[in-house]
Amino acid sequence: MDALHDLKLRLREFAAERDWDQFHSPKNLSMALIAEAAELIEHFQWLTEAQSTQLPPDKLDEVKHELADILLYLIRVADKLDIDLIQAAHNKIKLNEQKYPAKRVKGSAKKYTEY
Amino acid sequence: MDALHDLKLRLREFAAERDWDQFHSPKNLSMALIAEAAELIEHFQWLTEAQSTQLPPDKLDEVKHELADILLYLIRVADKLDIDLIQAAHNKIKLNEQKYPAKRVKGSAKKYTEY
Amino acid sequence: MDALHDLKLRLREFAAERDWDQFHSPKNLSMALIAEAAELIEHFQWLTEAQSTQLPPDKLDEVKHELADILLYLIRVADKLDIDLIQAAHNKIKLNEQKYPAKRVKGSAKKYTEY
Amino acid sequence: MDALHDLKLRLREFAAERDWDQFHSPKNLSMALIAEAAELIEHFQWLTEAQSTQLPPDKLDEVKHELADILLYLIRVADKLDIDLIQAAHNKIKLNEQKYPAKRVKGSAKKYTEY
Numbered sequence: 020m021d022a023l024h025d026l027k028l029r030l031r032e033f034a035a036e037r038d039w040d041q042f043h044s045p046k047n048l049s050m051a052l053i054a055e056a057a058e059l060i061e062h063f064q065w066l067t068e069a070q071s072t073q074l075p076p077d078k079l080d081e082v083k084h085e086l087a088d089i090l091l092y093l094i095r096v097a098d099k100l101d102i103d104l105i106q107a108a109h110n111k112i113k114l115n116e117q118k119y120p121a122k123r124v125k126g127s128a129k130k131y132t133e134y
Numbered sequence: 135m136d137a138l139h140d141l142k143l144r145l146r147e148f149a150a151e152r153d154w155d156q157f158h159s160p161k162n163l164s165m166a167l168i169a170e171a172a173e174l175i176e177h178f179q180w181l182t183e184a185q186s187t188q189l190p191p192d193k194l195d196e197v198k199h200e201l202a203d204i205l206l207y208l209i210r211v212a213d214k215l216d217i218d219l220i221q222a223a224h225n226k227i228k229l230n231e232q233k234y235p236a237k238r239v240k241g242s243a244k245k246y247t248e249y
Numbered sequence: 250m251d252a253l254h255d256l257k258l259r260l261r262e263f264a265a266e267r268d269w270d271q272f273h274s275p276k277n278l279s280m281a282l283i284a285e286a287a288e289l290i291e292h293f294q295w296l297t298e299a300q301s302t303q304l305p306p307d308k309l310d311e312v313k314h315e316l317a318d319i320l321l322y323l324i325r326v327a328d329k330l331d332i333d334l335i336q337a338a339h340n341k342i343k344l345n346e347q348k349y350p351a352k353r354v355k356g357s358a359k360k361y362t363e364y
Numbered sequence: 365m366d367a368l369h370d371l372k373l374r375l376r377e378f379a380a381e382r383d384w385d386q387f388h389s390p391k392n393l394s395m396a397l398i399a400e401a402a403e404l405i406e407h408f409q410w411l412t413e414a415q416s417t418q419l420p421p422d423k424l425d426e427v428k429h430e431l432a433d434i435l436l437y438l439i440r441v442a443d444k445l446d447i448d449l450i451q452a453a454h455n456k457i458k459l460n461e462q463k464y465p466a467k468r469v470k471g472s473a474k475k476y477t478e479y
Binding site for chain 4: 260267274282292301316325326328338341342345349
């Protein structure tokens with residue numbers, strides 16, 4: 020029913036079967052997460068922005084795996100800290116709407132980076 | 135219905151209202167994502183693993199915001215590259231199950247890090 | 250005499266005076282280092298490549314601080330693991346020269362990213 | 365004479381011979397740098413803090429390479445932005461001395477993380 024909930028349960032089982040919960044402290048999981056985020060970075064670091072929007076199929080497949088890995092560790096950290104990711108995301112968007120009112124920040128990169 | 139789909143649409147609107155799509159190349163979004171992952175790291179870098187499992191309420195709230203930010207940028211990158219995050223995650227778990235058979239890797243950190 | 254050696258000694262003293270060595274495991278220092286690398290990323294994430302080469306003075310000053318922070322943590326990790334950074338760097342360049350022979354990789358981004 | 369200056373010149377030559385300056389914008393180099401910092405993280409993510417201080421020889425060699433890579437990209441970014449790393453590092457230590465007076469922050473992790 021809830022897609023993230025399904026993944027959470029599947030990852031719990033995955034860790035339990037391997038006896039890996041002992042390594043899955045939030046501290047360690049945050050390290051694994053950023054290491055996956057860096058593998059995403061590696062795909063883009065020598066590409067132009069335009070090239071990054073038009074990936075060849077084999078590279079796109081690799082990027083899919085990196086995005087998946089980031090999501091999996093994100094779900095694991097959230098699970099370990101008993102955080103509801105979807106609710107947290109909606110709350111954060113609300114905060115961002117107040118922090119960056121459309122009227123004030125619309126348009127220029129300058130405004131974007133300064134807010 | 136689909137929680138990630140809802141967030142995707144809300145983020146599209148958020149960017150459109152601010153005319154920020156011009157900045158949201160996959161390359162740039164991958165940078166923003168790792169910057170958020172690093173804010174998560176900062177919360178844990180001087181804590182022990184045990185401390186990282188028992189965050190005080192105010193710190194837990196901040197961590198919620200970081201996890202939310204990571205998820206939001208993850209959804210944005212996936213949207214820009216037309217990737218289905220949930221499907222990608224299930225595919226990746228399947229690959230991991232083959233890569234790390236429970237019988238072979240069960241238990242020790244040594245095995246864990248070497249596979 | 251040796252600029253990095255001076256910094257190493259100064260940082261040892263800095264940590265000792267604050268009784269911070271207890272937090273400076275290589276694991277923790279690697280987290281602090283990547284958090285500083287992410288602050289560098291944040292300065293560049295919404296800029297074009299061309300803009301990133303022409304920073305206004307105030308932004309350049311901030312970037313100086315981020316580069317300094319990265320160097321300081323790099324020196325600390327190396328110190329804790331008794332690694333000679335300069336020697337390691339020269340060895341790595343030698344390896345890179347073998348890995349990426351100028352004749353073979355010269356020029357295109359394609360070659361660059363595939364090697 | 366100056367070890368970092370020597371490395372800077374050697375890296376300039378390395379890039380020129382491969383015609384890679386076209387890829388070495390500060391934006392791109394900051395991405396390459398954080399990707400190397402993440403490879404360092406990967407060595408430590410499933411280790412305890414204590415284990416991270418006692419690396420077996422083969423792992424220590426790999427860590428040497430990661431530290432070297434970080435230093436090399438750090439030197440390249442600084443070169444492209446005409447920043448003197450050593451001077452920037454000394455300035456930053458001075459700032460940190462003011463920000464974290466030894467008397468005030470000495471000792472506890474709590475103080476350490478809150479300043």
